[in-house]
Amino acid sequence: MARLAERRKRLVTSMMKQGIYEAAVAVLTRYGLEGTTMDRVAEQAEVAKGSLYKYFQNKVELLQFVHERLLEPLRESSQEILDEDLSALPKLEALLRHWFEYLQEHRGLFNFFFVDHAVRALLRDHDRTGRTSAVQDLALIIRQGIEEGGFRRVDVSLTAELLFGAVRDVCEQRIETDAALPIDQLIEGVMDFFQHGVGADE
Amino acid sequence: MARLAERRKRLVTSMMKQGIYEAAVAVLTRYGLEGTTMDRVAEQAEVAKGSLYKYFQNKVELLQFVHERLLEPLRESSQEILDEDLSALPKLEALLRHWFEYLQEHRGLFNFFFVDHAVRALLRDHDRTGRTSAVQDLALIIRQGIEEGGFRRVDVSLTAELLFGAVRDVCEQRIETDAALPIDQLIEGVMDFFQHGVGADE
Amino acid sequence: MARLAERRKRLVTSMMKQGIYEAAVAVLTRYGLEGTTMDRVAEQAEVAKGSLYKYFQNKVELLQFVHERLLEPLRESSQEILDEDLSALPKLEALLRHWFEYLQEHRGLFNFFFVDHAVRALLRDHDRTGRTSAVQDLALIIRQGIEEGGFRRVDVSLTAELLFGAVRDVCEQRIETDAALPIDQLIEGVMDFFQHGVGADE
Amino acid sequence: MARLAERRKRLVTSMMKQGIYEAAVAVLTRYGLEGTTMDRVAEQAEVAKGSLYKYFQNKVELLQFVHERLLEPLRESSQEILDEDLSALPKLEALLRHWFEYLQEHRGLFNFFFVDHAVRALLRDHDRTGRTSAVQDLALIIRQGIEEGGFRRVDVSLTAELLFGAVRDVCEQRIETDAALPIDQLIEGVMDFFQHGVGADE
DNA sequence: CATGAATGAGTTTTCATTCAT
DNA sequence: GATGAATGAAAACTCATTCAT
Numbered sequence: 001m002a003r004l005a006e007r008r009k010r011l012v013t014s015m016m017k018q019g020i021y022e023a024a025v026a027v028l029t030r031y032g033l034e035g036t037t038m039d040r041v042a043e044q045a046e047v048a049k050g051s052l053y054k055y056f057q058n059k060v061e062l063l064q065f066v067h068e069r070l071l072e073p074l075r076e077s078s079q080e081i082l083d084e085d086l087s088a089l090p091k092l093e094a095l096l097r098h099w100f101e102y103l104q105e106h107r108g109l110f111n112f113f114f115v116d117h118a119v120r121a122l123l124r125d126h127d128r129t130g131r132t133s134a135v136q137d138l139a140l141i142i143r144q145g146i147e148e149g150g151f152r153r154v155d156v157s158l159t160a161e162l163l164f165g166a167v168r169d170v171c172e173q174r175i176e177t178d179a180a181l182p183i184d185q186l187i188e189g190v191m192d193f194f195q196h197g198v199g200a201d202e
Numbered sequence: 203m204a205r206l207a208e209r210r211k212r213l214v215t216s217m218m219k220q221g222i223y224e225a226a227v228a229v230l231t232r233y234g235l236e237g238t239t240m241d242r243v244a245e246q247a248e249v250a251k252g253s254l255y256k257y258f259q260n261k262v263e264l265l266q267f268v269h270e271r272l273l274e275p276l277r278e279s280s281q282e283i284l285d286e287d288l289s290a291l292p293k294l295e296a297l298l299r300h301w302f303e304y305l306q307e308h309r310g311l312f313n314f315f316f317v318d319h320a321v322r323a324l325l326r327d328h329d330r331t332g333r334t335s336a337v338q339d340l341a342l343i344i345r346q347g348i349e350e351g352g353f354r355r356v357d358v359s360l361t362a363e364l365l366f367g368a369v370r371d372v373c374e375q376r377i378e379t380d381a382a383l384p385i386d387q388l389i390e391g392v393m394d395f396f397q398h399g400v401g402a403d404e
Numbered sequence: 405m406a407r408l409a410e411r412r413k414r415l416v417t418s419m420m421k422q423g424i425y426e427a428a429v430a431v432l433t434r435y436g437l438e439g440t441t442m443d444r445v446a447e448q449a450e451v452a453k454g455s456l457y458k459y460f461q462n463k464v465e466l467l468q469f470v471h472e473r474l475l476e477p478l479r480e481s482s483q484e485i486l487d488e489d490l491s492a493l494p495k496l497e498a499l500l501r502h503w504f505e506y507l508q509e510h511r512g513l514f515n516f517f518f519v520d521h522a523v524r525a526l527l528r529d530h531d532r533t534g535r536t537s538a539v540q541d542l543a544l545i546i547r548q549g550i551e552e553g554g555f556r557r558v559d560v561s562l563t564a565e566l567l568f569g570a571v572r573d574v575c576e577q578r579i580e581t582d583a584a585l586p587i588d589q590l591i592e593g594v595m596d597f598f599q600h601g602v603g604a605d606e
Numbered sequence: 607m608a609r610l611a612e613r614r615k616r617l618v619t620s621m622m623k624q625g626i627y628e629a630a631v632a633v634l635t636r637y638g639l640e641g642t643t644m645d646r647v648a649e650q651a652e653v654a655k656g657s658l659y660k661y662f663q664n665k666v667e668l669l670q671f672v673h674e675r676l677l678e679p680l681r682e683s684s685q686e687i688l689d690e691d692l693s694a695l696p697k698l699e700a701l702l703r704h705w706f707e708y709l710q711e712h713r714g715l716f717n718f719f720f721v722d723h724a725v726r727a728l729l730r731d732h733d734r735t736g737r738t739s740a741v742q743d744l745a746l747i748i749r750q751g752i753e754e755g756g757f758r759r760v761d762v763s764l765t766a767e768l769l770f771g772a773v774r775d776v777c778e779q780r781i782e783t784d785a786a787l788p789i790d791q792l793i794e795g796v797m798d799f800f801q802h803g804v805g806a807d808e
Numbered sequence: 809c810a811t812g813a814a815t816g817a818g819t820t821t822t823c824a825t826t827c828a829t
Numbered sequence: 830g831a832t833g834a835a836t837g838a839a840a841a842c843t844c845a846t847t848c849a850t
Binding site: 211214218249250251252253256 | 834837838
């Protein structure tokens with residue numbers, strides 16, 4: 001019986017957190033980080049402000065949770081791509097395409113969680129931010145490419161970092177300027193650069 | 203005499219602005235953008251709060267000034283490098299080295315003005331932000347490289363953007379983690395990636 | 405049960421508003437419009453400053469509320485007098501008497517809401533200010549008087565305006581100088597002037 | 607010699623005061639009472655802010671001076687009309703016409719000095735405000751009318767007060783609404799009301 | 809346990825007045 | 830005497846957090 005109550009309680013907690021998460025995402029998307037107040041989140045979640053503090057100790061913790069849960073699906077689907085039986089190059093292309101599409105969809109939030117320094121400062125102590133996770137994914141592919149012999153023996157982590165920066169930057173660019181460069185073209189350009197660099201080889 | 207008074211006045215104004223600039227830099231470095239209040243800046247500058255508003259109409263204008271002044275010398279010296287009579291590759295290397303060194307020196311502020319989305323939003327209407335300026339510098343070099351025949355005929359602006367992102371990212375990385383990778387090695391890695399990409403020469 | 409909570413909540417809200425209203429009235433009376441700060445109102449109401457903003461979006465809205473609530477009863481009772489089955493002259497006399505007595509009671513506030521230009525500017529968009537409402541009441545009576553044949557065919561709105569001005573002025577006078585002229589005598593004088601003017605007719 | 611210096615000094619003082627007066631009038635007209643800061647007055651007067659405090663102890667004193675000087679010419683010309691050899695009725699008409707025209711010209715200031723309670727509070731201790739002076743002028747004419755036999759034996763000061771209120775009100779009305787009623791028609795209406803009231807001649 | 813009213817420190821900005829030069 | 834930079838109290842408004850019900 002206590003079991004049952006326990007289970008019910010946990011279920012409620014989890015549903016509440018989900019509701020608050022969705023509300024927070026909506027508010028963040030609409031008002032930006034500065035405009036995201038506990039009041040607005042509570043109202044959007046149709047929950048008393050005080051209740052937010054039942055589920056999250058404070059605002060930072062709430063944001064950390066949002067951050068985590070927002071990236072979870074991206075991480076999972078990225079993992080699936082990583083696990084696919086592809087050679088490095090097409091795998092990378094698939095990953096990039098996936099990212100661009102995901103960001104396209106969540107453009108409102110991208111800034112806060114990938115780019116925004118204020119958020120990063122806020123979440124500093126947080127384990128694996130989307131960023132490090134993403135860089136590691138890239139590193140994995142690069143390492144795979146080297147092992148397969150398709151890639152040169154570059155410094156893996158530096159290269160992953162560089163690639164991530166390059167990609168993030170064009171994402172940013174796209175979002176800030178509502179730029180029109182279609183995804184296909186973008187990917188082609190990135191892949192080309194990544195593969196051959198700029199040098200007019202031999 | 204009026205001349206003299208005039209001159210003295212301008213000198214004082216400029217010194218005050220400099221003092222406020224330095225105070226703002228200190229506060230930004232220490233407390234971040236969120237924590238940078240006019241009160242703190244005034245206190246740090248050892249000036250009355252009201253005086254800030256004598257020299258800057260409002261907070262945004264003050265931040266714009268800091269932004270401007272911070273990047274001015276970087277822009278100027280970058281220009282000098284661009285003007286040198288070098289072929290594209292060594293020119294790029296010189297530019298990167300210069301940037302890395304400058305950022306090393308001003309690490310505390312770099313985040314706010316290159317990375318932070320809130321700041322970029324704040325300064326969006328500002329003419330040439332550091333970013334576009336930097337991207338344009340890179341584009342110039344790439345174009346030069348193509349003309350010289352050393353580079354392939356890549357999409358110049360996309361490539362410049364990618365390169366900038368890559369570089370910015372490792373800077374960020376360096377700053378946030380106090381990473382130790384020495385500048386020489388970093389530059390070598392970046393140049394290598396930029397020139398040849400990752401693909402194994404076939 | 406929800407009903408009860410709802411009801412209680414509304415009651416509390418209404419009591420808070422009333423409390424804030426009274427505090428605002430006290431502060432306005434004591435310090436004048438210029439001296440009426442949200443801080444003072446909060447302190448007088450023995451409420452946190454922030455709470456004022458729970459009940460009123462901003463200072464203007466608070467003042468509008470005070471204005472409204474102050475004139476509401478006057479408007480209602482004026483309406484009752486207008487609806488009475490009296491001929492124009494006694495009706496006017498009754499109305500004036502009512503006004504004088506009401507103002508006697510609320511002397512401290514009268515200035516801000518009838519006379520003060522700054523307030524009028526502040527409340528300009530407000531629907532029926534006390535002023536236009538009053539002028540319209542007078543116009544109604546004058547029109548009635550003309551229809552009954554007791555009044556000449558004067559320009560109704562101009563005359564209403566003139567009468568209002570005349571009355572307002574003596575009210576002001578009474579309040580500013582704590583003048584002693586008893587209400588009966590005042591009304592007699594006003595009515596006499598209004599009816600016959602100054603001319604030694606025929 | 608001391609004499610001469612003395613005289614020169616007084617002359618300068620008087621010219622400075624005049625300049626400040628004109629600047630203050632300009633600022634008041636343009637920005638309203640709220641927007642009239644010492645900074646703006648100083649700038650308009652092309653005088654250092656500190657200098658204002660050489661000629662006027664504080665802002666209130668400055669405003670009192672402006673008030674005084676603004677009404678001086680109106681008072682003087684009113685006096686001339688009062689002194690003319692006219693019977694009461696045409697004299698009153700001439701006076702009203704004069705007032706309307708003067709106000710038309712200085713409409714921007716009218717509010718502050720005739721209507722605005724804040725100003726009146728500010729200037730409360732000031733001797734003869736425009737208002738009392740004007741009421742007294744009207745009282746004089748009414749008294750004259752009674753003596754000439756053209757007016758009934760009304761309560762002089764009350765009637766003067768009523769008339770002033772009526773007139774002031776339509777002035778206000780005119781200014782606030784930029785109402786179009788031409789002066790001639792306005793005067794005719796006021797004179798008619800003043801002479802005969804509203805009652806139908808029996 | 810949920811609620812949401814209440815809190816009050818903290819933010820940007822203004823401006824009358826002073827005082828060193 | 831003239832100047833205007835410097836001052837700092839005071840204003841409106843916000844919002845994370847608490848706690849009585």
